[in-house]
Amino acid sequence: MRERLRNPENLERLRQKLQKERDPNKRRITVCAGTGCGAYGCGEIISALKKELKKRKLQQDVEIKVTGCHGFCERGPLLVINPQKLFYQKVQVEDVPEILSETIEKGNVIDRLLYVNPVTGEKIVHEDEVPFYKLQERIIFGSNGSIDPTSIEDYIAIGGYRALAKAFFDMSPEEIIESVKRSGLRGRGGGGFPTGLKWESCRKAPGEPRYVICNADEGDPGAYMDRSLLEGNPHSVLEGMVIGAYAIGSNQGHVFVRKEYPLAVQNLRIALQQAEEYGLLGEGILGTGFDFSVRINRGGGAFVCGESSALMASLEGQPGEPRAKHIHTVISGLYDKPTNLNNVETWANVPLIIDKGDQWYAQLGTEGSKGTKIFSLVGKVNNTGLVEVPMGITLREIVYDIGGGIPGGKKFKAVQTGGPSGGCIPESLLDLPVDFDRLTEVGSMMGSGGMIVMDEGNCMVDVAKYFINFLRDESCGKCTSCREGTQRMYEILDDITEGRGKRGDVELLEELGWVVAEASLCALGGTAPNPVLSTIQYFRDEYEAHIKEKRCPAGVCKALIQYTIDSELCTACGRCRKACPSDAISGAKKVPHKIDQEKCIKCGMCVESCKFDAVKVQ
Amino acid sequence: MKTMIEFTIDGVGVEAEEGSTILPVALENGFEIPHLCYHDEVSPYGACRLCLVEVERGGRRRLTASCTYPVLEGIQVLTDTEKVRKARRMIMELLLARCPDREALQELGSQMEIEKPRFELREEECILCGLCERVCREVVGANAISFFSRGYKKEMGPPFRDPKACIACGACVYVCPVDCIKMEETEEERTIVRWERTLPMKKCKACGQSFAPWFQLEYIKEKVKLPKDFFDVCPDCRG
Ligand SMILES: Cc1cc2nc3c(=O)[nH]c(=O)nc-3n(C[C@H](O)[C@H](O)[C@H](O)COP(=O)(O)O)c2cc1C
Ligand code: SF4
Ligand code: SF4
Ligand code: SF4
Ligand code: SF4
Ligand code: SF4
Ligand code: FES
Ligand code: FES
Numbered sequence: 001m002r003e004r005l006r007n008p009e010n011l012e013r014l015r016q017k018l019q020k021e022r023d024p025n026k027r028r029i030t031v032c033a034g035t036g037c038g039a040y041g042c043g044e045i046i047s048a049l050k051k052e053l054k055k056r057k058l059q060q061d062v063e064i065k066v067t068g069c070h071g072f073c074e075r076g077p078l079l080v081i082n083p084q085k086l087f088y089q090k091v092q093v094e095d096v097p098e099i100l101s102e103t104i105e106k107g108n109v110i111d112r113l114l115y116v117n118p119v120t121g122e123k124i125v126h127e128d129e130v131p132f133y134k135l136q137e138r139i140i141f142g143s144n145g146s147i148d149p150t151s152i153e154d155y156i157a158i159g160g161y162r163a164l165a166k167a168f169f170d171m172s173p174e175e176i177i178e179s180v181k182r183s184g185l186r187g188r189g190g191g192g193f194p195t196g197l198k199w200e201s202c203r204k205a206p207g208e209p210r211y212v213i214c215n216a217d218e219g220d221p222g223a224y225m226d227r228s229l230l231e232g233n234p235h236s237v238l239e240g241m242v243i244g245a246y247a248i249g250s251n252q253g254h255v256f257v258r259k260e261y262p263l264a265v266q267n268l269r270i271a272l273q274q275a276e277e278y279g280l281l282g283e284g285i286l287g288t289g290f291d292f293s294v295r296i297n298r299g300g301g302a303f304v305c306g307e308s309s310a311l312m313a314s315l316e317g318q319p320g321e322p323r324a325k326h327i328h329t330v331i332s333g334l335y336d337k338p339t340n341l342n343n344v345e346t347w348a349n350v351p352l353i354i355d356k357g358d359q360w361y362a363q364l365g366t367e368g369s370k371g372t373k374i375f376s377l378v379g380k381v382n383n384t385g386l387v388e389v390p391m392g393i394t395l396r397e398i399v400y401d402i403g404g405g406i407p408g409g410k411k412f413k414a415v416q417t418g419g420p421s422g423g424c425i426p427e428s429l430l431d432l433p434v435d436f437d438r439l440t441e442v443g444s445m446m447g448s449g450g451m452i453v454m455d456e457g458n459c460m461v462d463v464a465k466y467f468i469n470f471l472r473d474e475s476c477g478k479c480t481s482c483r484e485g486t487q488r489m490y491e492i493l494d495d496i497t498e499g500r501g502k503r504g505d506v507e508l509l510e511e512l513g514w515v516v517a518e519a520s521l522c523a524l525g526g527t528a529p530n531p532v533l534s535t536i537q538y539f540r541d542e543y544e545a546h547i548k549e550k551r552c553p554a555g556v557c558k559a560l561i562q563y564t565i566d567s568e569l570c571t572a573c574g575r576c577r578k579a580c581p582s583d584a585i586s587g588a589k590k591v592p593h594k595i596d597q598e599k600c601i602k603c604g605m606c607v608e609s610c611k612f613d614a615v616k617v618q
Numbered sequence: 619m620k621t622m623i624e625f626t627i628d629g630v631g632v633e634a635e636e637g638s639t640i641l642p643v644a645l646e647n648g649f650e651i652p653h654l655c656y657h658d659e660v661s662p663y664g665a666c667r668l669c670l671v672e673v674e675r676g677g678r679r680r681l682t683a684s685c686t687y688p689v690l691e692g693i694q695v696l697t698d699t700e701k702v703r704k705a706r707r708m709i710m711e712l713l714l715a716r717c718p719d720r721e722a723l724q725e726l727g728s729q730m731e732i733e734k735p736r737f738e739l740r741e742e743e744c745i746l747c748g749l750c751e752r753v754c755r756e757v758v759g760a761n762a763i764s765f766f767s768r769g770y771k772k773e774m775g776p777p778f779r780d781p782k783a784c785i786a787c788g789a790c791v792y793v794c795p796v797d798c799i800k801m802e803e804t805e806e807e808r809t810i811v812r813w814e815r816t817l818p819m820k821k822c823k824a825c826g827q828s829f830a831p832w833f834q835l836e837y838i839k840e841k842v843k844l845p846k847d848f849f850d851v852c853p854d855c856r857g
Contacts, residue, residue, distance in 0.1 A: 118765045302768065319765070324664045324686035477746065477765075481705075482666045484712035486739050487770040508736060513707040518701070519667045576631030 036073025068232015418447025423534030482525030
């Protein structure tokens with residue numbers, strides 16, 4: 001039974017009680033049950049752990065804490081054993097009995113389950129020593145690893161809803177807005193608009209009612225930080241929304257979640273209900289006269305529905321198509337009423353700013369971008385996952401220190417930031433401090449926080465084609481420039497990668513890119529040319545090689561490459577001959593093998609199968 | 619009385635009612651701005667992007683569609699800058715490459731001195747301006763057609779390719795800027811070719827001439843609550 005909290009004192013008393021109940025020295029096994037670890041089978045591990053504990057009559061002494069994503073999903077399923085903070089990765093169901101008998105009962109570390117630093121080969125025992133975590137600044141995402149997202153008590157015990165009480169009882173709405181302005185918080189949904197300013201315009205806009213919305217559409221296929229926040233710590237987002245609603249003067253909130261996120265919806269629904277039971281949401285919050293309720297709306301799934309005007313149109317039940325918004329949505333948004341839209345991560349920053357103070361917050365980051373940002377680090381890098389870093393950290397630190405560098409001794413080529421319509425940043429700019437303005441200056445953007453590392457094996461023309469292909473599919477098709485422009489850019493890129501490139505193609509791409517960016521209605525068209533223009537800017541030689549020499553330097557574009565066998569290196573082992581699906585390789589014992597170009601379908605199997613590096617790609 | 623807004627177009631001072639957008643005001647004042655998806659009778663949509671102008675506001679200058687940009691006090695509108703010409707030309711090239719045989723487009727193209735688009739030609743007829751849909755929804759009230767799919771696969775037509783809500787009034791035929799909705803009429807029936815809709819014509823009880831699709835008259839009678847026998851005779855015979 002949850003009793004309604006009628007004032008801040010009630011909340012503090014509850015917090016103290018909850019903290020007393022939670023002994024930090026208690027033996028606890030934390031299991032990540034985020035979507036990543038879930039896919040690796042953490043569900044079975046949790047049941048096995050429970051069964052084993054019962055068998056050993058340890059259920060009273062050892063607690064199992066099921067949490068949201070810790071960020072290092074690639075190594076999942078993850079287990080952290082407290083109080084020692086032992087870090088076990090890639091745990092299998094079969095490991096469970098041993099974990100209990102060796103680690104829990106005898107206190108021994110199981111070597112096999114430790115993380116090995118791929119760069120140094122060193123085995124790492126404790127969670128906070130893992131290089132992937134060490135350089136992060138996890139002010140938003142850190143709590144994910146210690147709380148059960150379905151328990152509001154866990155959240156309250158770590159200080160949850162303290163900011164709300166402070167905002168309601170020690171600050172006026174104007175003071176909250178001033179504080180958010182001073183903190184320098186900018187929107188994490190991509191545009192980087194100053195959050196405090198947005199709130200202020202919405203508060204001052206004429207018209208009732210006002211709406212606040214949380215954008216959890218997260219349409220970028222590679223990004224999942226918003227999902228992980230909602231799944232792993234829904235109350236932090238909710239608390240931010242309640243504070244924002246109070247500051248803006250809104251009684252109705254919406255969370256727009258994409259429909260592919262059932263766990264996020266489920267955990268959010270539980271959070272809403274629990275917060276209402278405690279009177280932290282709903283009517284007369286914390287005994288005040290302020291009411292605020294939140295509805296969950298499920299998005300249709302199209303990428304463009306995350307755009308503010310398209311999102312509001314779909315909330316109204318209309319086609320999710322962007323509209324011209326020269327009158328800003330803070331003045332005329334949902335149902336033509338003042339509407340404040342912020343991203344999930346933006347909302348999650350708010351309680352911190354209020355609780356710890358805007359001065360504390362503004363120390364983190366750069367001149368123009370404060371706080372941290374969560375990135376989804378993927379691609380050709382040793383450690384992949386969600387990383388939360390202070391603004392201003394360099395790309396090099398993210399790729400090499402946190403990401404552990406490029407696997408297989410390959411050479412770094414570029415990092416693509418900002419989601420599908422971000423740009424590719426070359427090696428010469430690796431020391432770039434990561435913030436909103438620096439990324440835009442070099443032809444990329446912060447966007448959704450996607451970060452894809454590419455090595456010498458990536459063809460930059462092919463990369464540009466890949467992203468444009470996504471964008472031409474996701475364009476809503478309303479404006480000529482975006483619809484026809486992205487399609488034509490795709491056709492030209494396709495020609496170039498297929499060996500049909502002509503002189504003038506690069507210039508035409510540049511001209512077209514300019515028009516698509518300048519003439520389109522919404523930011524999808526406005527940013528769509530980024531992947532093309534940035535690769536032309538930094539990797540023009542690769543375009544030229546494809547067009548003039550009909551050659552793909554990275555050996556990716558099938559129409560432009562040839563597989564041959566170096567007879568000096570070939571030991572005539574015959575492996576490639578067996579692997580070839582097309583019977584294109586001939587040779588006999590002790591006779592160097594040969595590839596028949598007529599028969600070769602360029603599948604690359606021979607390269608994979610040769611142990612002597614004898615198959616060459618040209 | 620509506621508030622009047624003052625601003626300039628190509629350096630010339632103009633006045634307009636609050637709430638209108640730049641394009642109609644510019645046209646009324648004799649400025650030439652090419653446009654395809656705008657029509658006075660329906661709400662602006664901003665799809666063709668041909669009506670681009672540069673607008674300077676608060677020291678910032680940007681390219682924008684004039685049909686959807688509201689008139690605001692003190693803005694400076696520039697209809698014929700280098701940027702505007704360059705962008706419109708590319709938009710025209712894209713439209714011509716999509717629909718090479720539309721006369722209206724060919725004419726606009728030749729005004730911009732485009733000989734041949736630099737892209738592979740396709741054989742579409744519709745430029746997806748959305749005027750037919752808006753007129754059908756906002757003016758006629760029939761809601762018979764809509765956009766479906768997105769991106770380069772976007773199309774305009776009756777939902778599920780079933781034109782059952784179309785009353786064959788012909789309003790869309792009239793507004794289509796590239797003339798791709800054809801209407802065919804005989805004594806007995808009228809066909810809206812593009813939507814594959816054929817409806818029988820109503821004959822006048824007095825003079826025997828057919829004067830409108832039967833379905834359309836039923837629809838109007840319903841909408842404005844006219845007497846049952848209102849359309850038994852044609853407007854001419856009704857006098
Ligand atoms: C094509 C497109 C997709 C977008 N998708 C998202 C999204 O999935 N989530 C999001 O928060 N913002 C998205 N945005 C940005 C939103 O339009 C809006 O700027 C943002 O939600 C505002 O919140 P913020 O100020 O907290 O960043 C998208 C924008 C565009 C143009
Ligand atoms: S820019 Fe693209 S996505 Fe945005 S409204 Fe235009 S066509 Fe739709
Ligand atoms: S690339 Fe594939 S088809 Fe060609 S030779 Fe090698 S294995 Fe055979
Ligand atoms: S696998 Fe390598 S070494 Fe063996 S036959 Fe083929 S090319 Fe020669
Ligand atoms: S003819 Fe049919 S589709 Fe066209 S406007 Fe009339 S009702 Fe709508
Ligand atoms: S049919 Fe004509 S009016 Fe309708 S969208 Fe196509 S071009 Fe526009
Ligand atoms: S889901 Fe377990 S670490 Fe991300
Ligand atoms: S007339 Fe303005 S965009 Fe078409």
